[in-house]
Amino acid sequence: MSIPTLRMTEDLLVAILLGDSTIQKKSAKHELKFYLPPNKQKILKMYIEKYKLQSLICIEGVNVETDFFIVSNSLVLExxxxxxxxxxxxxxxxxxxxxxxxxxxxxxxxxxxxxxQVIIKQNTLTLDTKHTLIYFFEKTMRTSFLRLNAEGHLKVQAIDELLLASIIDNRPSYESLALHELLTDHSKKSFLQKQEKMKEEMREYACF
Structure with missing residues (x-):
């Protein structure tokens, strides 16, 4: 497995582990069972196809009607x-x-x-680990931050800044579209204002 492919595999497996998933053990090996609604399943499919991970990650549907999936038989996951x-x-x-x-x-x-509000349901992290994740997230992302809501799930704020960063960094289109769908009423207004400001700055720069 090449280094870039390994990194893409790790990104996906860590994202699932930190998402709406549970750890299971079967025949001395670990699996991840996770919930993913239909609109999110398209993102998963595009990611796997884009980075050609079909032969490296085994993801199977548990029940088509319930939108539950299992990741298994992965040395990286183990x-x-x-x-x-x-x-x-x-x-x-x-x-x-x-x-x-x-x-x-x-x-x-x-x-x-x-x-x-934008939330991420979390099943596997202990309370201390959630606070550690919040710290690491804010340190890495800089423009956004996490909080715990009353139910103990993670609440994501400043989605508009994340979307703008995704567009500026020319990240995959499916990613920017997914972030755009997460914009709340307040963050939509904020995003439009920041987008207009960026366009104005670009027009001013072009004049010189």
């Missing part, structure tokens, strides 16, 4: 789960695998707009 968890809960995070690309994929796959 390594991450053994290093990060106690077999049930994530108790440690390796910041070397928590990159901008990892967080972006995580948000696109598992971010949900609920009551005009």
């Amino acid at each position: 390594r991450i789960i053994r290093e990060w968890s106690d077999g049930t809960s994530v108790i440690f995070l390796d910041p070397r695998l928590l990159k901008n690309s990892t967080y972006m994929l995580w948000l696109c796959l598992f971010g949900r707009k609920v009551n005009n």
